[in-house]
Amino acid sequence: MTPTSPRPRPAPATFRRRAVALVGALALSGLTTAGLAAPADATPVLPSAPTRPSAPLAAPTTPDLGPNVTLITPAMAQADVQAKLDAIAARQVPNQFGEERDAILFAPGTYGSAATPLIFQVGYYTEVAGLGRNPGDVVINGAVNVYNQCEKAADGTESCIALNNFWRSMSNLTINPTGGKDCRANTEFWAVSQAAPLRRVDITGLTSLMDYCSAPPQYASGGYLADARTKAVTNGSQQQWLTRNSEIGSWSNGVWNQTFSGVEGAPAQGFPDPPYTTLAQTPASKEKPYVYIDARGAWQVFVPKAQKNSSGPTWTDGPTPGKSLPLSTFFVARPSDSAKTIEKQLSKGRNLLFTPGVYGIDRTLHVRKAGTVVLGLGIATLTAEKGAVPIRVSEVPDVDIAGITIDAGTKNSSALLVIGTGKGHGPTASRPTAVQDVFFRIGGPHVGKADTSLVVKSDHVILDDIWAWRADHGEGVGWKVNTADTGVKISGDDVTATGLFVEHYQRYNVIWTGERGRTVFFQNELPYDAPNQAAWKHGKTLGWAAYKVGDDVRKHELWAGGSYIYTNVDPTLHLSHSFEVPDRKGVRLHDLVTVSLNNAGTIDHVVNDTGDAATPKEGGSTIVDLVAYPVG
Structure with missing residues (x-):
């Protein structure tokens, strides 16, 4: 969460690649946050809906998905x-x-x-x-x-x-x-x-x-x-x-x-x-699985096919490619089910559907079978208990973990989700494992502690819309209360992240040591609550970088990275740099922005020793852009 922001930059003329007809369109030639005028014609207009297939031939038999x-x-x-x-x-x-x-x-x-x-x-x-x-x-x-x-x-x-x-x-x-x-x-x-x-x-x-x-x-x-x-x-x-x-x-x-x-x-x-x-194009993607009712009234879970170098929606030129899994192949979990019960069903090779609720997970749920789908409904939430790692995925391909939130518990967990072991033959480019809409919390609803939120050891994993959050507000919040070193650690090769949001961790927010990693969009806030510089430094380096690429990595690419500082406990704190990478031809970063928010905290450089300082500004924020690294 960002505490405040500057007003939007002046808007360029509305971009149109092709002509579009907009009834009552809202002109935005110079947007400000003071408010926008309503369209002059506020008469309800009903645009044409896309052609819709006929309704199911039979009335659906509704499964028992619980009261929520x-x-x-x-x-x-x-x-x-x-x-x-x-x-x-x-x-x-x-x-x-x-x-x-x-x-x-x-x-x-x-x-x-x-x-x-x-x-x-x-x-x-x-x-x-x-x-x-x-x-x-x-x-x-x-x-x-x-x-x-x-x-x-x-x-x-x-x-x-x-x-x-x-x-x-x-x-x-x-x-x-x-x-x-x-x-x-x-x-x-x-x-x-x-x-x-x-x-x-x-x-x-x-x-x-x-x-x-x-x-x-x-x-x-x-x-x-x-x-x-x-x-x-x-x-x-x-x-x-x-x-x-x-x-x-x-x-x-x-x-x-x-x-x-x-x-x-x-x-x-x-x-x-x-x-x-x-x-x-998006280098690698795999859309999130979803529940649907087929033409016979049967409930299914559709698993979209992975894509490489793709563009546009998967469904505008025909149905989304992929496969359907009958809901009968899923164990439909309720919050009253114990981790032991859920783990037993996974051990039988069943898929897993979490119905809405909060689940206490006091032992690890192991995903061992290739092609397993673990899907949450209604922001289903798993809370670690007794220091457990809530989910571990074996070194197998084609797994989807989607639509869940994982909370740390009061006893420290080494991690909240671990993908793979880094040993053996697991996911491949054609059968990647994917993590979609999975959110991690250290504190917020209660005290939480975990060394790392997400650990990726397998190759060919797709991370799609991940928010790893060490809480900056709520219950159980404080430098020595909701402790967490790192949000995301990636040691697998050929991992692609599309939408990586990682915030407030006490050391490196992201550590990436696998080869040929790619991130499309990274958003970060540094910890607000470091009590002093001595508590937030290592060696001669002030603070810990938001995004660290391992010193031995030979090839890595990031597009659109943002890192923001707001150290409200000690506004004098400095961070040496937000991005720390090895200086190699194959390691390239594009379109980076650092921001000092609300007159609290300084980022000395954008990448390594390159880029201007984002310094405190009374009554506002300082924004620093860097188009490319290496520069030129």
Whole structure:
């Protein structure tokens, strides 16, 4: 989480690679966080929905997914649907560290209309997903929104931000942004920060990643969009954002680093002004598995096929390539199930579906079988107990670990998730193991301790939207309380990370010693709470780099890396450099930004001894850009 941010950089003219028709479009030639005017014509307009396959031939037999899964069907009265969704939002929107978890699953069909749109909010620990094979199978005429959270000061002034809007998701449906009033008319709002992905969505009208309709300052801090199609997108105050393998109509502006990888319609490379990093293709990707109902009414889990050097959504030219697994091949876990019970099912070679809830894991869950899928619904959360490592994956290929949060417990764990052993024959380029939408927490809901959050020893692993967070607020927070050295350690070769968010760890946030590693988009905040320089240094080096590439590595590449310092306990602290890499021809970094936030903390250099210092600035922040390393 970023405590504050500067106002967005002046927006360039809205980029259009091809002509798009936008009814009531919002012109953003000079965005500021003071607020935006609503479209002049706020009359609800219903764009054409994609062609939708026919409904299932038979009524689906609903599996028992527990009390925290809400199934919405076209047969339900809209008033009842609205009441259910509003009740979940009322509970979850303010529930940052609660134990409630929710999955809202829409059966194939159409919901809402131009006359009576379906509009609701998504709060903490809430997953909204369509149950179709493709996004066009579930159509919502309305909006599924995340807004700023507002607080009132003692003098009555209101402050509204999205900096803490974490732990929620939306996927596999079409939204026709319809209805709403005044500033919020006909727009899909998704004002979020980390751990709030959008996947497999088709948004046919305006999308805003910033809630510009509330009181200021309206800051937002990071997000992720993949395998999606949109029209006009307002980036707004989003400090950093990754869009991967998607299609967009236009993009309004940028703040520090906005990244596009394999995105049709993306703005051209422009870093640092505008701060766009654009890759024509994504080097390696594997979309997240998802639950759907097939034409016979049977529940399945679809596992997309891995891709290399790809661009665009997987579903716009036909169904997503991959394979379906019957839900009967999964052990459907409940929070009341013990780790011993869950481990026994894994040992039988079954896949694993965590229903929404919080699970106490007092022994390691071992994934031993190639092709195993471990999938969470509703931000299912595993909490380490007795110092256990909650999940270990053997040296086997084609495993997916997706859609879960893993919390450290009060007794120190050596790690929270370990992929592979580094010995034997495991994942390959054609059968990679993937970790998608997996989030780690050290502190926040309670005291947590772990040496490292994520350890990757296997080759050919894809890390897709990872947030490893040593908590800077909440319960159990303090330099000697929620202790954690490193967020991510990677020793496997040919590992690709797309969307790597790692924050506040006490030593190196990322250590990468494997060969031919690639990262597309890295976002980092350094620890806020180091008590003094003596506690945060090693040898003659001040602090610990955010991103460390091993001294013996011969080939590594990073695109779009951001590292920010805010040392509010001791504002005089220095970090020697945010990125530390060996000086070799094969090690290359592109489009880096360092920031000193809120007059607290200094980053002396960007990479090694290269790059200007990001120094404290009273009343604001200092931004330093470095286009390439090695320079020239």
